[in-house]
Amino acid sequence: MGQRFIMTAFGKDRPGIVADVTEILYENGCNLEDTSMTLMAGEFTLILLFTAASAEVAGPLSRDCRRLEQEKGISAFLRPLAPEEKTKPGSRVKTRTLHVEGLDQAGIVYKVSRFLADNRINIVDLKSTVKASPESGTALYVMDIRLQIPADAAIEPVEKGLRDVADDLNVDITLSGR
Numbered sequence: 001m002g003q004r005f006i007m008t009a010f011g012k013d014r015p016g017i018v019a020d021v022t023e024i025l026y027e028n029g030c031n032l033e034d035t036s037m038t039l040m041a042g043e044f045t046l047i048l049l050f051t052a053a054s055a056e057v058a059g060p061l062s063r064d065c066r067r068l069e070q071e072k073g074i075s076a077f078l079r080p081l082a083p084e085e086k087t088k089p090g091s092r093v094k095t096r097t098l099h100v101e102g103l104d105q106a107g108i109v110y111k112v113s114r115f116l117a118d119n120r121i122n123i124v125d126l127k128s129t130v131k132a133s134p135e136s137g138t139a140l141y142v143m144d145i146r147l148q149i150p151a152d153a154a155i156e157p158v159e160k161g162l163r164d165v166a167d168d169l170n171v172d173i174t175l176s177g178r
Contacts, residue, residue, distance in 0.1 A: 102171025
């Protein structure tokens, strides 16, 4: 299967950033498996999961990452991954989506994620943004989180705890999914 890596990269937004980063992967014989790329505050950010034929590619890729920074102004960081563990029997999960919306304030992500961690709930994907309220122009924080809840966890206590977090933050929190 080869060696898997994760690379994070970011640079001032401009045409060609994706091509510049993926070029070094292509030139080193790597194959992209999964990506997430987005524009944030004028910086284009990339998170890439890829496979190389062997771990020996780490040296050349690290040099290429330094070259990206020097020549293109793109900061790139590389991390080899341990071999994938097989899913253990009985380690099933329930997938749910959590939506949070309310006045923008410090601590929303922290308090929600702390509650989830304390209840053995894994965050698989988190997207958030601040947008203006259509009525008043007030800054609203909107966050959507894809979760994995242990199959043996009761949902009712989780929902009650989320209501408590929502009340503490004065935001709306909804849990949906199967």
